[in-house]
Amino acid sequence: MTQRPHIKLELISDPTYLCGARELVASISRRLGFEDMDCSKIALAVDEALCNVIRHGYNRAMDRPIWISVWPVDGDAASPGGIRIVIEDEARQVEPDKVKSRDLDDVRPGGLGVHIIREVMDEVVYEKRTPVGMRLTMVKKAPRPVEPPALSEKRCCPTVMTERAPGRVR
Amino acid sequence: MPESDAIVEVHSPRTGIMVVAPKSDVDLSRSPELRQALREASDRRPDRLIVDLAEVGYMDSSGLATLVEAMRTAKSTGAPLILASMNQKVRAIFEIARLDQFFTIVDSVDAALSV
Incomplete structure (x- = not known):
């Protein structure tokens, strides 16, 4: 991914701020055409990813950096488009193929985050960053082609009028 | 913290019944209070424990684990x-977590009282 993200947020690894990240992601997803329930699920996937970084990557240290980047994904005849979200950190590295969901038939507390992320999102890729940290790339496809917000909607929400159709990623 | 600002309220509407009611979203920052x-x-040994989720708009896997x-x-x-x-x-x-079959889930606290 070479193109600049349309949104990039840096936060510290303090669970207090999970709510802000969720609201941002849900709000952007809504503007990109996702239904309310899907927006909530996308926010859940991001929340779970952040929780995993905080708990396992940073061992609950609350002052370490996490970056969330967001791109809209254009649709075409073969694909409905959607949203791409990348979460990066400077946390302890793990082998990407070791990041797996657990057996859900074993009902016990914990270990559900990776399952939820994979269940909600259409594409999920874990990678090691260079030289430190991990990168999680998640894509959710829209149920219908993503369209730029209508002009009347822009008038209602001037803070998001900078959204641009050109330059979207595929 | 004043009692009215409590993140989780606990009360007993009837002898032997405890109702635990989170007053906000339950995520990693709030699940310790719910736990x-x-x-x-539970330490009060109720006959029935009801979790009233009416004011919970969002819950993540830390809430599920709790x-x-x-x-x-x-x-x-x-x-x-x-x-x-x-x-x-x-x-x-x-x-999503396939826990809906693991719990008894009812529409209201009144329904929980009559189960």
Whole structure:
């Protein structure tokens, strides 16, 4: 991914701020055409990813950096488009193929985050960053082609009028 | 913190029944308070423990883990744990985690009282 993200947020690894990240992601997803329930699920996937970084990557240290980047994904005849979200950190590295969901038939507390992320999102890729940290790339496809917000909607929400159709990623 | 600002309220509408009611979203920053409230309610050895989720608009897997832990404790003590007034978004999270069949889920606290 070479193109600049349309949104990039840096936060510290303090669970207090999970709510802000969720609201941002849900709000952007809504503007990109996702239904309310899907927006909530996308926010859940991001929340779970952040929780995993905080708990396992940073061992609950609350002052370490996490970056969330967001791109809209254009649709075409073969694909409905959607949203791409990348979460990066400077946390302890793990082998990407070791990041797996657990057996859900074993009902016990914990270990559900990776399952939820994979269940909600259409594409999920874990990678090691260079030289430190991990990168999680998640894509959710829209149920219908993503369209730029209508002009009347822009008038209602001037803070998001900078959204641009050109330059979207595929 | 004044009592009215409590993140989780606990009350007993009837003898032997404890109702634990989170007053906000339950995520990694808030699930410890819910866990503590559930433990304290369970320590009072109720006949039935009801978790009123009417004011929970969002829950993540830390909240699910907290409720699974409470359910395990409830099973060990023989006191049913019932989840009440869960909204559709929270219910979807239970379904994604395939925990909707593990819990008794009812529409309201009144329904939980009559189960």
